[in-house]
Amino acid sequence: xxTHVSDKLISWGxxxxxxxxxxxEKTARLPIVEGHVALMPDAHVGIGATVGSVIPxxxxxxxxxxGVDIGCGMIAAELDVAEDQLPDTLEPLLGRIAQAVPAGxxxxxxxxxxxxxxxxxxxxxxxxxxxxxxxKVTKQFGTLGSGNHFFELCIDERGRVWVVLHSGSRGIGNxxxxxxxxxxxxxxxxxxxxxxxxxxxxxxxxxxxxQAYITDMLWxxxxxxxxxxxxxxxxxxxxxxxxxHGREAQRINCHHNFTQRxxxxxxxxxxxxxxxxxxxxxxxxxxxxxxxxxxxxxAGRGNEASWRSxxxxxxxRHSRTQAKRLFTKADLAQQMQGKVWLDRHAHALxxxxxxxxxxxxxxxxxxxxxxxxxxxxxxxxxxKGT
Numbered sequence: 001x002x003t004h005v006s007d008k009l010i011s012w013g014x015x016x017x018x019x020x021x022x023x024x025e026k027t028a029r030l031p032i033v034e035g036h037v038a039l040m041p042d043a044h045v046g047i048g049a050t051v052g053s054v055i056p057x058x059x060x061x062x063x064x065x066x067g068v069d070i071g072c073g074m075i076a077a078e079l080d081v082a083e084d085q086l087p088d089t090l091e092p093l094l095g096r097i098a099q100a101v102p103a104g105x106x107x108x109x110x111x112x113x114x115x116x117x118x119x120x121x122x123x124x125x126x127x128x129x130x131x132x133x134x135x136k137v138t139k140q141f142g143t144l145g146s147g148n149h150f151f152e153l154c155i156d157e158r159g160r161v162w163v164v165l166h167s168g169s170r171g172i173g174n175x176x177x178x179x180x181x182x183x184x185x186x187x188x189x190x191x192x193x194x195x196x197x198x199x200x201x202x203x204x205x206x207x208x209x210x211q212a213y214i215t216d217m218l219w220x221x222x223x224x225x226x227x228x229x230x231x232x233x234x235x236x237x238x239x240x241x242x243x244x245h246g247r248e249a250q251r252i253n254c255h256h257n258f259t260q261r262x263x264x265x266x267x268x269x270x271x272x273x274x275x276x277x278x279x280x281x282x283x284x285x286x287x288x289x290x291x292x293x294x295x296x297x298x299a300g301r302g303n304e305a306s307w308r309s310x311x312x313x314x315x316x317r318h319s320r321t322q323a324k325r326l327f328t329k330a331d332l333a334q335q336m337q338g339k340v341w342l343d344r345h346a347h348a349l350x351x352x353x354x355x356x357x358x359x360x361x362x363x364x365x366x367x368x369x370x371x372x373x374x375x376x377x378x379x380x381x382x383x384k385g386t
Contacts, residue, residue, distance in 0.1 A: 042315025048199025071224025072168030
């Protein structure tokens with residue numbers, strides 16, 4: 001059940017530190033916030049706005065609240081394949097996925113794909129891209145990135161196989177976001193808004209700056225969704241070729257860094273979900289844990305107090321720097337026992353160790369009034385960019 005921190009902040013988390021609360025309170029005090037900010041149970045400190053927060057605003061949007069990975073989200077596909085139909089060893093699949101879904105900082109396809117060129121021809125960005133930017137947009141279409149972006153093969157409670165993937169709008173989403181965040185900060189300074197945090201700078205509806213941001217943001221969201229679909233298509237060909245048979249039974253594709261206009265309690269507002277997914281009645285979403293724990297397929301309950309939202313994952317307990325200081329390659333190997341993963345790159349993945357994240361089962365218990373669990377997934381193979 002939620003805790004009313006104040007009349008402007010409601011929290012669903014049983015494991016949220018004081019610094020996160022203080023940051024969320026700064027957002028909640030903004031004059032553009034309509035009603036209260038909702039903190040999800042995976043909330044932790046972010047840049048400007050809190051990761052794991054849902055922010056309703058009237059007549060304005062905060063670029064840094066959407067964040068630098070515009071449209072980042074999850075895609076999951078259920079296969080008509082049972083666990084006992086998988087090959088005895090999954091190790092060869094890692095190499096096949098690495099070829100089909102390039103991963104890593106700045107990585108792209110060496111040769112632009114026909115699908116990328118076709119999508120971009122039909123979805124031209126409003127902001128004119130420089131030569132290198134345009135080339136990167138095409139080359140990175142269908143690529144994973146790094147950090148906590150991943151591909152996983154999972155098994156649900158019935159023994160059915162799932163493919164789960166996490167990624168966003170890659171380099172172009174970051175560049176567009178950084179451009180607009182910097183513009184918002186300059187504008188706030190010129191207008192002497194005296195914000196508690198410069199990264200909470202916002203654009204007012206009806207201004208050229210607002211319209212330019214919304215246009216670029218919606219384009220980047222579309223790019224992120226299409227990017228996930230392209231990766232899933234590419235991965236599926238390898239998975240089915242590796243298994244020898246199979247087809248998709250269903251596919252779920254949902255953002256968790258985005259903003260959109262919605263109607264709540266009879267009022268039209270902008271709802272920004274920074275590390276949160278929409279969980280209205282009828283919505284189906286994907287909530288991943290860490291690379292060594294469970295993930296969940298959920299159905300929304302449409303809880304109005306959370307702005308019909310829920311968490312986007314487990315949420316970090318330790319920053320990447322802290323995790324590298326606290327844990328070792330041996331710790332990571334121990335926590336990944338029984339799974340196929342890129343153990344030869346353990347040194348580069350220590351900051352993604354499960355212990356760096358909150359307990360996903362507690363996160364799910366905290367939001368039982370926000371979502372219903374449809375399926376519980378356990379990972380058997382994990383692939384990440386390094």
